[in-house]
């Protein structure tokens with residue numbers, strides 16, 4: 001009896017996997033069908049740009065260094081974050097023209113100033129990489145209201161606002177990359193709010209892809225596992241110590257390289273590494289009820 005049920009479940013799983021692969025294959029073909037006349041841009045565009053948020057450190061900085069390799073026709077890379085000195089450091093690492101935009105993405109005035117620059121410069125955004133994000137380890141007992149809602153404001157609200165603002169400057173063939181996390185695959189005790197914000201971003205990104213499919217603007221969610229060599233982990237650790245170790249953490253170069261390659265191909269979700277791919281697989285296979293207990297064990301190791 002058990003063998004029969006397992007056999008049926010296995011077959012259903014393989015059918016679901018193959019159906020998903022076939023749909024993605026069709027989407028990738030669709031994106032590559034040449035533009036119709038009405039999709040071509042009639043007004044002349046002054047420059048083709050990449051917009052990268054969170055470019056003052058970590059993964060955003062890595063994307064800034066790698067994006068010229070992938071998009072040869074870029075005139076400028078716009079680096080967006082709050083710390084000007086760090087943005088200038090990033091600019092120094094990029095072999096190409098950059099522009100530093102000091103902007104707190106959660107601040108309305110900063111955002112409207114950013115929007116005005118975009119409008120005045122008559123740009124076409126070939127790629128928007130929403131990489132700014134923050135996470136704090138802890139729960140309701142150890143994190144303040146401000147710390148918890150701060151994650152929501154940046155990881156969710158600011159990401160949606162940035163997409164909305166940039167979409168007016170995007171056309172067929174352009175790309176949006178939203179940096180989510182494997183945390184978005186399941187509820188995570190002691191990373192509860194962070195995981196929920198990334199789950200929001202992941203689901204939003206997947207529906208945005210469908211919304212922009214007719215326009216052939218490719219939308220990709222990048223879901224990395226822990227990255228050891230960015231400012232994220234030191235900033236996430238609080239006195240709560242809810243997560244003991246960051247076992248098998250990946251490195252920013254491989255995450256940047258793999259995820260950008262995946263986004264250029266046009267995949268809907270990219271898990272740039274072995275651990276995040278395994279996590280993605282099991283999050284489809286097991287229920288949240290089981291996954292939360294597995295995480296309870298892992299985070300205490």
Ligand SMILES: NC(=O)c1ccc[n+]([C@@H]2O[C@H](COP(=O)([O-])OP(=O)(O)OC[C@H]3O[C@@H](n4cnc5c(N)ncnc54)[C@H](OP(=O)(O)O)[C@@H]3O)[C@@H](O)[C@H]2O)c1
Nearest residue numbers: 054056057058059081082083105132133226227230231232
């Ligand atoms: N590192 C990991 O373990 C890991 C794992 C999975 C997913 N991720 C995701 O990957 C993305 C990049 O993280 P990272 O590892 O590169 O961390 P990071 O080094 O801390 O970079 C975060 C970036 O976000 C910017 N930022 C923070 N608040 C901002 C605000 N209010 N307005 C504008 N920019 C702001 C920071 O710049 P300023 O401080 O200068 O503003 C910084 O450039 C995040 O979305 C994170 O959730 C990270």
